[in-house]
Amino acid sequence: MSGAPYASYDGKEFYRSRNWLIGDGEVGGKAKGVAFAVETLQSSPLKDQVRFPEITYVLTTEAFNDFMVRNNLEPIVRGAQTFEEIERAFEAASFPNSLRDTLTLILSDIRTPIAVRSSSVLEDDLAYSFAGKYSTRFFGNSGDKEYGLHRFERAIKLVYASTFNPSAKEYRRKHGIKLAQERMAVIIQPIVGKVREELYYPELAGVAFSKVYRRPSPRVKKDDGLLRLCFGLGTKAVARANAKVFYLSFLGLKVEGSKTSDVIAHAQDEFDYIDMKKGFFSTRKIDLALDHIKSHHKNASAFLELSDGEMFYWLHGATDVNGLRPVMTFSGFPRRFSRFFVRIRSLLKVMEERAGLPVDLEFTYDTEDDHLALVQMRPLATFEEWENVEIPKVSQERIVLRGNRMISNGKLTGIRHLVFVAPELYMSSGDYFQVARAIGEINAKLSGERYILVGPGRWGSTNPLLGVPVTYGEISGCGCIVELSVPNAGIMPELSYGSHFFLDLDTDKILYLPIFCGEEGNIYNVEWLNSHPFISERHGAVRIYEGSFGVYLNGEQEVGIVVDET
Numbered sequence: 001m002s003g004a005p006y007a008s009y010d011g012k013e014f015y016r017s018r019n020w021l022i023g024d025g026e027v028g029g030k031a032k033g034v035a036f037a038v039e040t041l042q043s044s045p046l047k048d049q050v051r052f053p054e055i056t057y058v059l060t061t062e063a064f065n066d067f068m069v070r071n072n073l074e075p076i077v078r079g080a081q082t083f084e085e086i087e088r089a090f091e092a093a094s095f096p097n098s099l100r101d102t103l104t105l106i107l108s109d110i111r112t113p114i115a116v117r118s119s120s121v122l123e124d125d126l127a128y129s130f131a132g133k134y135s136t137r138f139f140g141n142s143g144d145k146e147y148g149l150h151r152f153e154r155a156i157k158l159v160y161a162s163t164f165n166p167s168a169k170e171y172r173r174k175h176g177i178k179l180a181q182e183r184m185a186v187i188i189q190p191i192v193g194k195v196r197e198e199l200y201y202p203e204l205a206g207v208a209f210s211k212v213y214r215r216p217s218p219r220v221k222k223d224d225g226l227l228r229l230c231f232g233l234g235t236k237a238v239a240r241a242n243a244k245v246f247y248l249s250f251l252g253l254k255v256e257g258s259k260t261s262d263v264i265a266h267a268q269d270e271f272d273y274i275d276m277k278k279g280f281f282s283t284r285k286i287d288l289a290l291d292h293i294k295s296h297h298k299n300a301s302a303f304l305e306l307s308d309g310e311m312f313y314w315l316h317g318a319t320d321v322n323g324l325r326p327v328m329t330f331s332g333f334p335r336r337f338s339r340f341f342v343r344i345r346s347l348l349k350v351m352e353e354r355a356g357l358p359v360d361l362e363f364t365y366d367t368e369d370d371h372l373a374l375v376q377m378r379p380l381a382t383f384e385e386w387e388n389v390e391i392p393k394v395s396q397e398r399i400v401l402r403g404n405r406m407i408s409n410g411k412l413t414g415i416r417h418l419v420f421v422a423p424e425l426y427m428s429s430g431d432y433f434q435v436a437r438a439i440g441e442i443n444a445k446l447s448g449e450r451y452i453l454v455g456p457g458r459w460g461s462t463n464p465l466l467g468v469p470v471t472y473g474e475i476s477g478c479g480c481i482v483e484l485s486v487p488n489a490g491i492m493p494e495l496s497y498g499s500h501f502f503l504d505l506d507t508d509k510i511l512y513l514p515i516f517c518g519e520e521g522n523i524y525n526v527e528w529l530n531s532h533p534f535i536s537e538r539h540g541a542v543r544i545y546e547g548s549f550g551v552y553l554n555g556e557q558e559v560g561i562v563v564d565e566t
Contacts, residue, residue, distance in 0.1 A: 003356070005355060006354075006355035007356075009032065009035075011031060011035035014035035014038070014039060015027060015031065015035065015056070021057075021060065022057060022060060023059060023062035025064070025065065025183070025185065027119060027185050028119030028121055028183075028184070028185035029120060029123035030117055030119035030123060031056070031119040031185060034052070034056050034376060036354075038052055040354045041350070044354075045346075050347060050373070051192075051374070053190050053191075053375065054190060055188075056188070057187065058185060058188075059156065059185060060185050061184060063099060064183060071093035073093060083161075089161075091157055093157065095153060103149060104149055106188060110141060110190045112190040112200070113138060113139065113274040114190060114191065116137045116155040116188055117189070118135055118162060118163075118186065120163065120183065120184045121183045132239075133165070135158055135162035137156075138155075138233075139151045140276055140279030140280065142279050143279060151279065160184055163184045166473045170472060170476050174477075192375060193364065194366070196292070197292060197295075197296065198275065198276045199273045201274065202365070203364075203366045204231060204303070204364065204366070204367070205362075205363065205365070206229040206237045206243070206363060206365075207237050208226070209225050209361075209380055210223075210225045210358045210380060211223065211358040212224070212225060212247065214512065215408060216247075219250055219253070220247045220249055224247070224345070227245075227246050228243045228245050229243060229245075229246065230243040230328075231328055232271030233271070233273060236270075236272060242267055242269060244267075244328065248344070248345055248348075252334070260310055260311060261309070263327065263329055264327055268328040269285065271284060286327075286328060287325050287326055297367075298368060299337075299368060302330070302333045302367065303331075303333050304327070304328055304329070305327050306321060306327070308325075312329060340372065343372055344372075347361065351377060355379070357379050357380070358379070358380035359377055359379060361374060361376065361377050362375045362376040388409065388556070391554050391557065392552060397525075397528065398564045399562070399564075400523075400525050401482055401523060401561065401562040402521070402522060402560065403482075403514055403516070403561075404521035404522060404558050404559055406512070407554065407557075407560045408511075408512070408553060409554060409555045410511040411553065412551040413551075414548060415450060415451060415479060415550065416451070416546060416547070416549075417451040417549075418451065418454065418547070419442055419451055419452065419542070419544055419545075420454045420529060420545065421439070421454070421468055421542055422529075422542075422543065425541035426541045434539055435539050436468050436470045438542045439470050439475060440470065440471070441538055442542070442544065443474050443475055443477050446477055448477070449477065450479030451477065452479065452549055453475055453480070453481050454562075455482070455483070456468070456484050456491050457486065459483060467483070476508070479510060480510065480513065480562070481513070482513045483512075483515065485518075487517065487518060511551055513551070513560045513562065521559075523561075529543075529545075532545060547564060549566075550562070550563045551563075
């Protein structure tokens with residue numbers, strides 16, 4: 001990929017020519033992607049069909065370097081015991097008056113809420129994505145000017161501080177990247193959206209990929225791509241939160257299943273927005289926003305339905321909504337907005353062809369105006385899928401785990417450790433974050449050794465009731481992640497290909513296996529787990545099994561197993 005046109009593209013002149021460049025340093029990965037996308041579409045038939053944020057300012061790495069030196073932050077970064085110490089030091093640091101004057105002018109130039117995004121030199125690199133490792137900050141950009149400037153400065157400082165957060169540090173360590181190689185630039189953009197009753201957000205937002213490296217079915221074509229779509233700010237599309245996944249070669253495929261209960265369990269249940277009255281990033285439950293959505297989104301029935309738990313009903317068809325809950329099914333969206341999918345497919349194709357490599361796009365879409373806006377473009381981390389993996393014939397008692405959904409080809413053998421979080425003990429303990437820290441300690445102890453990680457729900461979820469809230473740095477050494485459903489607790493694996501979590505799996509060549517306990521073709525061998533010896537020294541819910549384990553995933557047969565080969 002080093003010979004790809006994108007690899008040799010700079011982007012700095014794009015910002016300089018528009019007077020959007022602040023400082024004379026490097027612009028970083030995200031800024032490079034935005035510039036490349038804009039210039040690519042200027043000579044494309046899609047020029048008038050895709051929009052961009054009206055302004056994208058870039059605070060180059062020169063400002064970051066000056067900030068570090070001016071405030072003598074290097075000793076703090078290297079000596080701090082916690083990341084919170086680093087954040088406090090960065091917040092207390094100061095910018096020169098000349099930069100503060102420039103930031104004041106930017107605030108008067110942008111009249112909407114603002115996104116301050118990291119754009120590090122290594123971020124979105126061809127080899128390493130760093131997706132989700134650094135910070136993006138949002139603020140309302142309303143009210144008192146001096147307070148607005150304070151919020152703006154704080155946002156930049158916290159993005160700077162995120163250069164040294166634990167996940168980013170662990171990612172660099174794992175991939176042999178020295179801290180001196182990393183420098184942080186920042187891009188400053190108006191958030192694309194509209195004000196609706198003092199809530200500011202785009203109607204829909206998402207992320208699209210030109211390749212599908214982990215196919216849930218042989219019917220899905222690798223080269224046709226996919227997208228994750230959510231209501232409101234796109235934060236729900238890239239996080240381990242529920243969002244709607246569309247495989248562009250098979251729009252009707254429901255990886256979550258067709259049963260009403262499965263659709264509800266995997267549907268987006270809250271959305272993010274900017275509270276214009278308070279000026280802060282906020283979140284609201286979908287079921288508490290039903291009247292708001294119906295009042296302000298005339299096409300809401302394309303993505304929102306009502307359900308009694310047994311069936312779905314048309315949004316505007318029920319006269320009595322008592323006992324019915326709103327569910328973001330997006331069931332009518334492909335039919336009513338087929339032009340959106342045509343445009344996304346064309347956009348992915350053009351960007352991949354011009355860049356010379358697979359791409360990852362972040363976008364917003366308004367159904368009433370038919371406005372598609374491209375917010376970010378970056379190289380897509382590649383995943384080298386095995387050509388074909390033979391599932392070994394072994395006795396039933398040696399199969400520890402078996403799944404039959406979201407299977408991609410892959411194999412691991414000779415794995416010495418299986419780390420298991422017992423679902424019932426995790427849920428009953430209540431100390432979810434201590435469990436996560438225990439996993440991090442085990443990950444550090446097994447440093448340099450691949451292991452199998454098994455636990456309830458979604459690894460890396462920010463909501464501990466949906467899964468163990470680990471960070472990247474706490475599971476960076478594993479070779480295979482297994483997610484277990486716990487139906488009676490409402491915990492399910494979230495088949496969220498396209499989230500930052502899955503981009504990490506792709507970059508680090510980590511296998512993934514979801515297990516839907518109790519469903520046909522799935523095995524959760526509790527007898528094996530309870531009868532074999534284990535170590536449990538850090539938390540009662542966490543067990544370490546020693547032996548020789550193998551992982552075999554066959555995407556064509558849609559079968560994946562974890563086997564005791566001791």
